[in-house]
Amino acid sequence: MTNKIRTIFVLCFSALSSISASTFMAQESQAAQRLGGLNITQDTCRAQTYVFYVKPVVLNSKDAYSWRCRVYPLPVLSGPYLYETGIDMTKVCESQYGRGAYSSPMNTKDAYSWQCYR
Incomplete structure (x- = not known):
C-alpha cells in the first residue's frame, strides 16, 4: 500500500509541476510590451x-x-x-x-x- 501511495504522490507532483511550468511560461510570454x-x-x-x-x-x-x-x-x-x-x-x-x-x-x-x- 505504501508503494501505491508513493507512486500516486509522485504522479500528482509531476503533473502539478508541469502545469505550474506551463502556466509560468504562458504568463512570461504574455508580459506587457x-x-x-x-x-x-x-x-x-x-x-x-x-x-x-x-x-x-x-x-x-x-x-x-x-x-x-x-x-x-x-x-x-x-x-x-x-x-x-x-x-x-x-x-x-x-x-x-x-x-x-x-x-x-x-x-x-x-x-x-x-x-x-x-
Missing part, C-alpha cells in the same frame, strides 16, 4: 473635455497623478481659469497607440514617467 511615452498636448485635453480653450498642466512634477486639463474662458490660455479636470492617461495611450493600449507611470513620484503598454 512597452509601446512608448505619452504625448500630452492641447489636443489631448480638447478630446477629453470637448472644450476649445484648454491646455494640459502638471500641478506637481513629483506626482504622476497631478496632470490636469485646465479650461480657460479666453484663448489666451493664461490667468484665471474656469476649472480643471483630470486626464485619462489610458485614453491618451489608445489615441496614440491604438485599441488595447493602457498607461502606467514608471515612477509615481515623477509626473513625466508615464508609459503606454499592450
Whole structure:
C-alpha cells in the first residue's frame, strides 16, 4: 500500500509541476510590451473635455497623478481659469497607440514617467 501511495504522490507532483511550468511560461510570454511615452498636448485635453480653450498642466512634477486639463474662458490660455479636470492617461495611450493600449507611470513620484503598454 505504501508503494501505491508513493507512486500516486509522485504522479500528482509531476503533473502539478508541469502545469505550474506551463502556466509560468504562458504568463512570461504574455508580459506587457512597452509601446512608448505619452504625448500630452492641447489636443489631448480638447478630446477629453470637448472644450476649445484648454491646455494640459502638471500641478506637481513629483506626482504622476497631478496632470490636469485646465479650461480657460479666453484663448489666451493664461490667468484665471474656469476649472480643471483630470486626464485619462489610458485614453491618451489608445489615441496614440491604438485599441488595447493602457498607461502606467514608471515612477509615481515623477509626473513625466508615464508609459503606454499592450
